[in-house]
Amino acid sequence: MKKTSLNDIAQQLGVSKTLVSLVLNGKGKEHRISEDIQKKVKKLAKELNYRPNQIAKGLRTGKTNTIGLIIADMANPFFGKLGREIEKEASLHGYRVMFCSSDEKAENSQKQIEMLQQGQVDGIIISPPEGSEEQILSLEASKTPYVLVDRYFADIDSNYVVVDNFQAAYEGTKHMINNDIRKIACVTTSARLVNMIQRLEGYKKALTDSNIPVLEERIKVMPFSHEKNDVFYAIKELLSAKDRVEAILFTTSKIGVMGLESIHSLGMQVPSDVRVVSFDDPDAYKISFPPISAIAQPLKEIGRESVKILLENIKNKEHKKQKVILNTRFIERKSSSK
Amino acid sequence: MKKTSLNDIAQQLGVSKTLVSLVLNGKGKEHRISEDIQKKVKKLAKELNYRPNQIAKGLRTGKTNTIGLIIADMANPFFGKLGREIEKEASLHGYRVMFCSSDEKAENSQKQIEMLQQGQVDGIIISPPEGSEEQILSLEASKTPYVLVDRYFADIDSNYVVVDNFQAAYEGTKHMINNDIRKIACVTTSARLVNMIQRLEGYKKALTDSNIPVLEERIKVMPFSHEKNDVFYAIKELLSAKDRVEAILFTTSKIGVMGLESIHSLGMQVPSDVRVVSFDDPDAYKISFPPISAIAQPLKEIGRESVKILLENIKNKEHKKQKVILNTRFIERKSSSK
DNA sequence: CTTCTTAGTTAAATCGGTTTAGCTAAAATA
């Protein structure tokens, strides 16, 4: 049972494939194809279960109705949920999504961008890893429509959709300070990505605004590609120092989850031994006992906005750059107060 | 800066595009193209940063080097991780992955299959929702290479990769019985999917093997598409009955997470008020306090096997059907013993 | 000196659609 092509239909009806194409694309009226023939074509197409070959269509029209998505890791609930929202929104507009996990490695995103650019997608949504500036510039140069999410590069004029990371971290930290906690650590990562820099800045500003000194030994920056062990030792240091911290701000849920595991395995309890606030809001934080106070990102909106902007750029390649900064939502749970 | 095509290279060198194509596909020797010209072609291709248009290539060769993946929901960590493993394995073989979330709805997977079949992918890995038998039969009829994961249909001879759900549920239940727990409930879903049936059967068999009566009121089957509320009321019933259960087996992590939230919001504690064992092993279970005993599925292997089988079927469409049943791993944590 | 090899190269078909430009016959207008 071979797939039926335009030609099959055309031949069986003794008409040209041009006609069949026009009719099936709803341009029958416009090209004054007689009602009679239009009916016949549609009927036979249905009977033969005709599905246009998107590859052929794509070759001619230069459109694939597919968007590429490059994120760090779709197994990470933050990116998984974001990916899902992007998929949903794209699907509403007739687009499919090709997912790529970069593992935050510029060499991976490099390959993925190249792959996606080989005529496979109409545009790209990317959460650019550290050191991928060149890649973004090359997207720009090749006029590939793209939107950055989660982070951006200050010196590159791009479309992007991010959250107000400074404000988010500021609020999270302030919340603990307002609960009479003053010895607050921050465990973070990738010191060079703008979103992480802003989170750290927000943390610092909240401290200084309350006249609390910012101590370098209370800021633990995990290596580029961090493992459970890295986090464990950081936590251990923070919690075993003479001047032990009372609380920790985690700047990603990946670190947060590892951090909580570490806290537990050190035999400590939240919040009695140490208070916790974390960026992102994975399910884990809701069912954890106690539940973890979280800085939730508006994933639905991020997804919706990024797709919207991308599609606008696909339609009109000269569209002016759009920069969207969304607000986070602080969710107070039991983990962050004495 | 337009993309360079084969023709561009050919014209600039004054040779035919046939030659260029042959050289760049490593068939230069075979077709005795002179070393001299080969070098020139390769050099210019590199200079112009030539990338073959995969759409054009796909049209001609009928191969896309893309596989389609249809899962319930990539935001669900179980499927997210599985998806990631599939992506990894596919990528090792030069394949990309198009992700689709069906939300366990047959109408969605129907559309997604149709979409993927329009010449977009070389094969499909699908976790078929309830009621999608027809769709699988049509995949079969159209000779589309496909592999089922997580579940299968008993009356359809398909490739599939699943785990031994009966044994897994049996072990999980038995573990609690061995800890002197006898009043064990099971909260499950989708009573018609084979994997869920087997999980329920495993639970029942473990009880009867220990001479514990199987009570219908201790088996809560969540509706097809369940929400937090559904689980909440089920849990409430189980824990407020006169003959209150001492433990619960959750047959998916989605239900498990909702269940744990419910337990907490009822003011109950694990394991003192109720013991818990759950299928799957999301991060949430590791950082939950107490950590949750889990029936972990070998996601890496499932991903690897399903891709392997799919690629074999893409290479050879007459390949005989392969059925792989993998073992789960029971991870004892603090949630399941008194 | 002709014929056969062989090395080196290419024209053209093909994949399955979309789109442009134009054709034919009948109807309308001059």
Place this chain on the structure above:
DNA sequence: TATTTTAGCTAAACCGATTTAACTAAGAAG
């Protein structure tokens, strides 16, 4: 009646690669 318009349809180019089936010129063999 001659010309223009219009309705209805189609041939052929095109997208950018792969692949088949030659074709040419030079050297080898007879």
